[in-house]
Amino acid sequence: MATWKTICKVADIPVLGARRVARPAGMPVAVFRNAEDKVFALLDRCPHKGGPLSQGIVFGESVACPLHNWTIGLADGCAKAPDEGCTQRFAVKVGADGSVALDADELATLALDATPPKAGPGATTGALGDATFEVQAPHTA
C-alpha cells in the first residue's frame, strides 16, 4: 500500500509549468501541470546533462529541457527520439479536491544516487595542468 503524501494543490502549479519538491535526501522532484490539468512527476534532472526539467517549457505531454532543448516525455520520463535516455518517474495522485500527492516511499527511496551537475571553479576537468594544455599554450612551458 502506497502512503500518499500531499504536496500542494493543482492550482499551485502554473498551467504549462512546474514546481519543485525538495526531498530530505536526493535531488528534487519536479511536478508538472499541462494544459489539460494532468499532473506528472519526474526527477528534476534531464537524462542528458542533468538540467533542471522543472525550469523547461511544457507543451502537450512533454517538457523541453532548459539546457540543451531535449524533449522529455512527462508520462514516461524518456527523451524523444532520436535522443536516448530516461529520468526517474514518480507516481502522482490527484485528489477530488485538487490536491496533488506523491508516494512517500518513492520519495524516500527512488533515485537517491543521482547527483546534480556541477559548475563553477573546479567543476571542469581537462584544463590547466592537463597534458593537453601545454600543446594549446606552449608559452607556459
Place this chain on the structure above:
Amino acid sequence: MKKMKLVMVGNGMAGVRTLEELLKIAPDLYDITVFGAEPHPNYNRILLSPVLAGEQTIDEIILNPLSWYEEHGIRLHLGKKVVEVDRRRRIVRAADGTEEEYDRLLIATGSNPFILPVPGKELDGVIAYRDIADTNTMIEAAEKYKHAVVIGGGLLGLEAANGLMLRGMQVSVVHIMPWLMERQLDDVAGKLLQKSLEDRGLKFLIGAQTQALVGGQDGRVMAVQFKDGSEIPADLVVMAAGIRPNTELAEKIGLHCNRGIVVSDTMQTVTDPRIYAVGECAAHRGIAYGLVAPLFEQGKVCATHLAEFGIGRYTGSQTSTKLKVTGIDLFSAGDFMGGKDCEEIVMSDPFGGVYKKLVIKDDKLVGACLYGDTVDGSWYFKLLREGRTIGDIRDKLMFGESNIGDVGHEGHHKAAAMADSDEVCGCNGVTKGTICKAIKDKGLFTLDEVRKHTKASASCGSCTGLVEQLLMFTAGGDYSKAPTKKAMCGCTDASHQEAREAIKADHLLTIPDVYKRLGWRTPNGCASCRPAINYYLISTWPKEAKDDPQSRYINERSHANIQKDGTYSVIPRMWGGETTADELRRIADAVDKYKIPTVKVTGGQRIDLLGVKKEDLTAVWKDIGMPSGHAYAKALRTVKTCVGSEWCRFGTQDSTQMGKDLERALWRMYAPHKVKLAVSGCPRNCAEAGIKDVGVIGVDSGWELYVAGNGGIKTEVAQFFVKVKTAAEVLEYAGAFLQLYREEGWYLERTCHWVGRVGLDYVKKKVLEDHALRKSLWERLQFSLDGEPDPWFEFDKAAVDTRQFNAVGAL
C-alpha cells in the same frame, strides 16, 4: 473502426518517403500495401553510381530493409508488376493475378530510360541505366569485356562511364549535343568537365549521331555505327539519353497524362481524387522532377493529405545539380545560361580548373554554374530560391558567403578534404566520420535530420555548409532543401512571416487564437513556436496582448540566466558602463551574504554574479538595488561606451552621455533576439561599435550610425547607415531602426540576419527616406516601452510568477 486501405504502386524513394511521412503523422489510419516491380526493398537510386564505381555496395544503399515494412505492418509484394486497376471497384491487379482493394491509391512508378529507336537496340549487351539489375549487368560485363560505349553525356551517362572506366573498361561517351551536360552546364564548364574526364581516360565523341548498333554472330552487340558511316567497337552499350515518366499504367487506366501523370498542388491526379501520384512519374504544373529534394517535398504534401490534415500544398521547386564523380566538383542551378536581359559575373581560371558564372536579372540572382569550386553552391542556391535583391552585396557575390563560418572547425571549408576524425561541429563535438555514418546507417537526407540525429550544426549553425557538403557526398544529389517558405516548426506549416502577418491583419491577441487561425497541429505548440508567437503578439499589439510567461524560455521567466548546474547569473544594469562606489559596495556585500562563487566583468561593461541559487534571486536583486540588466533576455542588453570627450584627449563627442541616454530610452525593449549597442566618441572606436546591432561613432561634426553588426559566430561588420547632427537624432534614427526590426524581424533573427534577408536598401527606404514613417516608428517604440516594468522589482506588473522561487511541500 475499420482502417482504410492504401495501396502504393511502385516501391522507390519518392513513394516510400511519402509512406514514412504518413506513418509519422497518422500511423494507424491505413492498412498499407506496396507493389514493387523490382525484387528489392526501397534503395537509394542516386547511389547506384558509387556502387557501379565500386565505392559502395548494394547493401549500403538499401534505405528501408524488409524489416522496416514488417515493423509498420506494410504488406509488400516484391517482383510484382501492377498491370490493371479497376477504378470503379477499386481493385489493383498485378501481372501474376495478385489483387488488392484500395480506398486510396498512390502511384509512384518513377520513370523509364529513353531507348534510342535505332536498329540493334534489342541486341544482347545493350542496356539502360536505371536500377540494380542494370548496375549488376554492367559490373558483370566489365569483368568479361573491354569496350563500352555510353550513349548520352548527361549526368547519368557520365556517372555510368566513370564507373565502367573504374572497373577497367575502355569507355567512349557519345554525345549528340555540342558540350557535356548541356542541361546543367554552360559551354565553358562543359568543356572543362570534358577535359578533366579525358585526363582520367574517358574518350568522347561530341556531336556524333548514332545510326545503328551492329551485332555479331552470337547476337551480342559488337559496334556502334554513326551517321557518317564510321564505327567504334562496343561489347557493352549503355543508353543514358534521358528518362521519361513511367505513365504506362496511368494511361492504361485512363488518368490524364501529359509528360507525366497530371497532378494538382495536393498531389491528387486531376482525373480521380482517390488516386495520388508522386515522384518522377508525376507532372506538377507541367514539370516532372527528377531530383530527390522536390520529390520529398511532394511526398510530404501528399502524406498530409492522405492523413486527412489537408493543409499542405506543393507549389513547385527549384532544383540544383551535382555530379557524383569523385574528385569533380560541379554545381548548377536556375537559369545558368543567361541571355537577353541578363547580366553575368564570370570568374575563369582554366588552368586552375576553376570556373564560376553567376547570372543576374532584375537585381536578383537567377542562375549559377560552378566548376572546380562549389563551396558556395548552397549559398547561391539559397539566394536564388529566396529571390532577394543582391544590389548591396553584388561586389562580394562572386567571392561567396563563406557561409561556413569562421570559428569552431579550424577553418575547414571543404568537407571532402577532411579526415574522418576531424571535428565538423565544434559546439557538439561531432566528427566527419560520425556524421557520414549516421547519414548512411539511418538513411538521412536533409539537414534537419542530420541535426536531429547527430546534433551537428544544431547549436550555433556555423558548420551548416560543411554538413550540407557531407550530405551531398554521402547521400548524393541535392539535399539542401529549405524552400523559400519554411514552416516555423513541426507544429505548423505556417512560416514566421505568415504568423506575423496573420497576427497583424486579424488583430489576434492570444496564442490559442493564433493556433486556431493558422491550423496548428498541436494543442499548445512546442518550445520553439510558442515563445516566437508570444513575442509576435506583444510586439505587434503592445498594451493589448498579454505576455505569457509560460511561453517564455526560463531565463525570461526567472529574469536571470540559467547555468549548467541549474543556478543562475545576475547582471545588474550599469548605465553606459558607469558605476559608483555605493553600487560596488552593495554588490560586494551581496556576493558575501549569498556566497556567490564567481564575479566576472562582462564584455558589455557590467558585472556578472555567477552561481546564484534560484531561491536567492529575489533577495539578491533587492540587496543590490540596481535595475535588471536584461542580460538573460531577447531584449536590449548593454550600450557599451568609451569615456568620450569628458576625459579623453582625443574625444570629439560625449559618448558616455549618449550611451546612457540611449540605454535609458531603450531598456526593457524586447526584440526578436538580443540587441547590443555601442557608442564611441571618436573614430578610434574604443567601444567597438563596428560589431553591434547599432553602433554610433562620434565625429567632430556629429554622429555616424552603423547597423546590423555582429560579433558572434560569424563576425559581421556593421554597415554605414546614416550621419546625423544631434543626440536627439541619434535616438530617433536608432530607435526607428530597432522598431522596424521589432515589428518585422523573425524570432531569433539578429539584426544582421534580418537586414541580410530584407536588404539594407529596404531598411534605408523605410527609416531614412520616409520621414513620416521614421517618426511614427520612433513613436511606436516609445509607446511600447512607456511604463514597462522592471521585472526585478515590479513582479505583478511584469507577470513574474514568484511561486517559482520556492519549492513546494517541503518534507
